[in-house]
């Protein structure tokens with residue numbers, strides 16, 4: 115087992131990474147203050163892992179709340195089901211909310227923990243690659259609004275993140291690829307040598323090689339922990355974790371939540387950010403193509419939805435959380451392995467990026 119730390123002073127917490135950790139209650143016990151535990155999961159993950167986790171937590175009074183599965187359920191209505199479960203079982207302020215599932219469950223359970231009786235303890239047990247490398251770390255929690263992704267939420271850090279890499283064995287291939295989008299993101303924004311490692315190992319990752327997966331998870335979590343430790347509430351460098359997300363969130367919202375997976379939208383969105391960085395002359399066309407090729411090898415889409423017009427993108431992007439005084443800040447690449455957050459770009463370059471021929475770019479690489 116490997117343990118990393120998210121360094122946030124009094125709210126610091128460990129990230130434990132290893133195979134079979136669901137069966138190691140001693141890793142959770144130091145982070146559970148009271149007698150009550152509420153496991154929040156969904157109808158897909160519950161049959162796979164709920165019984166094992168409940169057994170691990172048999173020293174506590176455990177309830178579980180099993181939610182419907184999917185991005186389309188990351189809503190107020192579903193959040194209410196969590197509060198219904200907690201109140202019906204009379205959980206008090208010393209309860210611990212445990213998220214067991216992917217990023218949708220983690221984001222919603224974390225937001226519920228932030229709100230329930232004005233804040234109770236929270237633990238993340240992520241079971242998708244995406245949630246293990248990204249969403250379980252850093253304390254962004256929340257739900258979607260029909261007009262925009264993650265528009266309602268809170269920063270609320272967990273007490274511990276427990277990553278059992280063996281849970282990835284049951285993950286569908288499409289979901290594994292979605293997680294790889296966020297893994298590739300770290301290479302692009304802050305770790306160019308990792309991009310080279312990913313190019314050498316993407317096939318092993320897709321084949322669920324446990325050694326390669328564990329290495330990618332550790333390196334991703336280390337990158338995320340460093341960024342979050344430096345800027346917990348996104349007043350600066352943390353916004354670089356949003357590479358590809360301004361375009362990607364527009365795709366998710368426009369297409370209907372869940373039609374494109376988050377990781378898929380981030381992949382296509384990051385290709386758009388690569389294209390814009392190339393148009394600005396910050397990276398070369400060869401470097402842009404290197405990124406496109408890696409997303410393709412990871413099994414990810416690199417062409418935005420045909421039906422989305424430039425106006426559609428601009429409409430959704432106008433309410434991105436990085437907009438300040440009506441000016442859209444974008445995360446772009448100054449170099450491969452170095453992201454910047456900027457509103458200093460000619461409008462025409464953004465227009466040209468939205469209108470670029472991504473199908474042609476994809477074919478060149480394909």
Ligand SMILES: NC(=O)c1ccc[n+]([C@@H]2O[C@H](COP(=O)([O-])OP(=O)(O)OC[C@H]3O[C@@H](n4cnc5c(N)ncnc54)[C@H](O)[C@@H]3O)[C@@H](O)[C@H]2O)c1
Pocket residue numbers: 156158159162183184185188215216217218219221241242243244245248249250251252253254255264281282283284285286289292293376377
């Ligand atoms: N808070 C953050 O910092 C952050 C970061 C990245 C993404 N997110 C959010 O995370 C969400 C995406 O997360 P996701 O990709 O994990 O999607 P998800 O939570 O929808 O999970 C993907 C699918 O895999 C299933 N699943 C989960 N674990 C499984 C397992 N071990 N075996 C088989 N099936 C399993 C789920 O039930 C679901 O059907 C989005 O809502 C995104 O906005 C948040």
Ligand SMILES: O=C(O)C(=O)C[C@@H](O)[C@H](O)[C@H](O)COP(=O)(O)O
Pocket residue numbers: 248252254263264296348352353355356359435
């Ligand atoms: O942790 C962060 O910060 C991120 O931006 C990570 C992203 O991968 C993630 O999708 C996050 O939920 C996006 O946040 P948002 O504030 O743009 O909704």
Ligand SMILES: [Zn+2]
Pocket residue numbers: 248296359376380
């Ligand atoms: Zn993301």
